[in-house]
Amino acid sequence: MDRIGFDNAKYIKMQSQNIRKRVAKFNRLYLEFGGKLFDDNHASRVLPGFEPDSKIKMLLKLKDKVEIVLVINAGDIEKHKIRSDLGITYSQDLLRLIDAFNNVELKIGGVVITHFAKQAEAIKLRKNLEKSNIKVAYHYAIDNYPNNVDYILSDNGFGKNEYLETSSEIIVVTAPGPGSGKMATCLSQIYHDDKHGLKAGYAKFETFPIWNLPLNHPVNLAYEAATVDLNDVNMIDPFHLEAYNKIAINYNRDVEVFPVLNNLLTNIMGKQIYKSPTDMGVNMAGYCLSDDDACKEAANNEIIRRYYQTMVDVRKDSLPEESLQKLDIIMNKAGISLDDRKVAVAANRLSEKTKEPAVAIEYNGEIITGKTSLLMGASSAALLYAMKIAGNIPDIHLLSAKVLSPIQELKTKYLNGNNPRLHPDEVLVALAVDSTTNEYCAQALKSLSLLKGCEAHSSVILSETDINVYKKLGIRLTMEPAYRTKKLYHSK
Numbered sequence: 001m002d003r004i005g006f007d008n009a010k011y012i013k014m015q016s017q018n019i020r021k022r023v024a025k026f027n028r029l030y031l032e033f034g035g036k037l038f039d040d041n042h043a044s045r046v047l048p049g050f051e052p053d054s055k056i057k058m059l060l061k062l063k064d065k066v067e068i069v070l071v072i073n074a075g076d077i078e079k080h081k082i083r084s085d086l087g088i089t090y091s092q093d094l095l096r097l098i099d100a101f102n103n104v105e106l107k108i109g110g111v112v113i114t115h116f117a118k119q120a121e122a123i124k125l126r127k128n129l130e131k132s133n134i135k136v137a138y139h140y141a142i143d144n145y146p147n148n149v150d151y152i153l154s155d156n157g158f159g160k161n162e163y164l165e166t167s168s169e170i171i172v173v174t175a176p177g178p179g180s181g182k183m184a185t186c187l188s189q190i191y192h193d194d195k196h197g198l199k200a201g202y203a204k205f206e207t208f209p210i211w212n213l214p215l216n217h218p219v220n221l222a223y224e225a226a227t228v229d230l231n232d233v234n235m236i237d238p239f240h241l242e243a244y245n246k247i248a249i250n251y252n253r254d255v256e257v258f259p260v261l262n263n264l265l266t267n268i269m270g271k272q273i274y275k276s277p278t279d280m281g282v283n284m285a286g287y288c289l290s291d292d293d294a295c296k297e298a299a300n301n302e303i304i305r306r307y308y309q310t311m312v313d314v315r316k317d318s319l320p321e322e323s324l325q326k327l328d329i330i331m332n333k334a335g336i337s338l339d340d341r342k343v344a345v346a347a348n349r350l351s352e353k354t355k356e357p358a359v360a361i362e363y364n365g366e367i368i369t370g371k372t373s374l375l376m377g378a379s380s381a382a383l384l385y386a387m388k389i390a391g392n393i394p395d396i397h398l399l400s401a402k403v404l405s406p407i408q409e410l411k412t413k414y415l416n417g418n419n420p421r422l423h424p425d426e427v428l429v430a431l432a433v434d435s436t437t438n439e440y441c442a443q444a445l446k447s448l449s450l451l452k453g454c455e456a457h458s459s460v461i462l463s464e465t466d467i468n469v470y471k472k473l474g475i476r477l478t479m480e481p482a483y484r485t486k487k488l489y490h491s492k
Helices: 008-023 041-046 054-060 074-078 090-103 120-131 182-195 218-226 238-244 252-269 292-315 322-334 342-354 378-390 401-414 424-434 439-451 464-472
Strands: 028-033 066-073 107-114 136-138 170-174 200-205 234-236 249-251 358-363 366-371 455-458 476-479
Touching: 008 028, 008 054, 008 200, 028 182, 041 218, 041 292, 066 074, 066 090, 066 182, 074 090, 074 107, 074 120, 090 107, 090 120, 107 120, 107 182, 120 136, 170 182, 182 200, 182 252, 200 252, 218 234, 218 292, 218 322, 234 238, 238 252, 249 252, 292 322, 292 476, 342 358, 342 366, 342 455, 358 378, 358 439, 366 378, 378 424, 378 439, 378 455, 378 464, 401 424, 424 439, 424 464, 464 476
Parallel strands: 028 170, 028 200, 066 107, 066 170, 107 136, 455 476
Antiparallel strands: 234 249, 358 366, 358 455
């Protein structure tokens, strides 16, 4: 488990203050939020001490000034695009986010549906949202965006978009995922505000890359590893270097679009506001690292995890082979290799010895392994052993045959399954049943929370059921890009 390397309390305080300073320059600020607001688990992994809900806690300090606008691409709605980490569509995640904002009493300004071209699913979503009294606006694709500035700033460009009326000082613009059109939404709203006699400004809040950390700092490299499918590349901001003779780190998409964005903002606002894409940002995370070495170690671990995940995605044909080539470069820059992942080495060694799948979990520096048996899969065995270690339980059989046998019979006889081995979720249910009469089972269940943040590795690609249990427990699982069998169809 990671040692603390990030001062979260300092971050929330500094970030809130910096946003207030930026707001003071305008009558209203459109603040484009990148990444996840409620569950930024990537940041919590590479900046140990960063709490996944830090951004929301920071916004709650500005609660009286904040209004939320959510953006979703009509094309993503139509094709039911999935948010891979949650397994739900972008449309479902939009509703989830609205509920989450309502739960913390942050005002919802409305929803913008971008790239609208009369898609049936987008029209349906709008009707459902408006039934719940949520304002919705359609924004349209603009020919030659973002290059034709005169056309964009006309009645046929931004002027064609529906205007979402808001009333707060800070308009936080966020989305279920990338490619939503958040920046264009901000600019369109600023254009329409100007038509209504209100001078609004724009700023961007992206946690990564961290602009005041070195280009090849592991934390910034981990961001590149996480966005390999988006072709994001960290780079020195040339505009910032030219304007201030200072090195600042940004990424290719912001650097490429800055000249046009700068032109648009200057035309809308009547003067130049920013001299570089880094100027647009308000991120203060780089000032809050309390232990740089701890953050480097955590980030290097994340890069290796991303490499394993990418190998699996390539094996499943979810990503092209080129993705691994990019990660090879990142690994070389960081000076790390797959051999640095202790749990992977242990799991693969046991698998070679037994000729069966194996799983290893690291708890407090101790490597715990689980092998495949007739009773349970390796992921179940490793989890059970880890619970014993974490719960300081003697090396005894926790589960009784009277509980396990009926489960196996149910799986094979009544549900017509071919695999009698117990999955982790079935093991946990069995423990819960036995915990009413067995104090060790009760003790084992209580130890589950201690496994959050542990590293784990499987010598084969696990089922979605096993993966989801580990994910829910907060165990950081990686897998070898190999299936247990040579079958062409692999069930979830």
